[in-house]
Amino acid sequence: MERIPIIRMGRWLLVTIQVDMYDQLAMTLQQDLTEQIARQGSEGVLVDISALEIVDSFIGRMIANTATMARVLGAETVLVGMQPAVAITLVELGLSLPGITTARNVEMGMALLERVSTSRA
């Protein structure tokens, strides 16, 4: 079965989505990610969606829910590299992802995570 790899980088987890998301894939990712956070006690999750070109309301809600779950488990989620079309679609769908931190690219996302986790420590 197709899976999206979750890479461990010290205290953080890195997820890069390089394929088009479909519902089952998103649900598997949510499950895998929450398990990894719980097992490794990660402090932050960086999700790179720069290759994601299409979202629907389900995927949008999955992203929001996954981020909330991560926060409950003690990890901050940073969403990086969202494409304009995806941003417009999410806004039109009314999914403004209020609790999620965003950044332009992976580098800025890393810097942001660094700041957030030091301020929380």
Add this chain to the structure above:
Amino acid sequence: MTTAVPRVPNIMPLIQSAASTDFRSLLIRQRREVLDAWVEEQLKQGRVESLPAAELRAQCDQFLSLLAGPANSDSILDVNDPAWMPARAFLADLSRSRARLGFSPSETASFVFALKRPLFALLRREFADNAQQLADETWLATELLDQLGLLTMEEYQRGREEVIRSQQHEMLELSTPVLTLWDGVLALPLIGTLDSARTQIVMETLLQRIVETGAQIAIIDITGVPTVDTMTAQHLLKTVTATRLMGAECIISGIRPQIAATIVHLGVDLGVVTTKATLADAFRVALSRSGRTVTHGSSDGE
């Protein structure tokens, strides 16, 4: 002119007896006279002085040929008949070009209506001894020219609409310049009323530029937006949210006191959006957020 003239009179007598000449065969026989009178009539009405006389004459001449074209007498009163296609196309062209040249509707329509006087004068002379036929032919000619005149108006209107559409399009392009104020700081000065179509373009342009430049802060300046209603506020909020989702920050500047009052009276919740009164204030915030400060330089550099 010489091509159409000999052909049609040869056909006409086959369809109708030679005695019952109708106004169109008259038009063909007396073509030069009608043409002269028609051109003169238009010049006398004084609405076409911006057109060269030669061009006007050529247009009239061509239209007379096309008018003689639909030889089938059944189709004479139905300008939607395929036989009328060339004449319709010619009128459409003429009306649109006149619309673009800035002619008024009546000036454009007078091209066809000015033909009435010379034509009726001709009919009156020709059928002076036959009141019945004079009435019939006058009626036919009136009906035909009225239809053609209406067609001219429709095409004129269509031409004007095309002008409006292209202007609207140009305005949309003009109205969304995204400026780079500083490394990583974009500004979008909005001028004019924001409607849904425009906001969509503004949003797309801004987000696209954020991707291209990797900017982290975007300032939307609404100094030039005359009024803010709930829809406009809603559009602005959408743009701000989309910018945030992309990982950039958005500051709204240029909010005048009246607009601030309107926003409060409308109960619009601008919530977490950073707002400033002037673009300068917003720029200062943008610089400090990206870790820069502006100081009076007494010496060169730091």
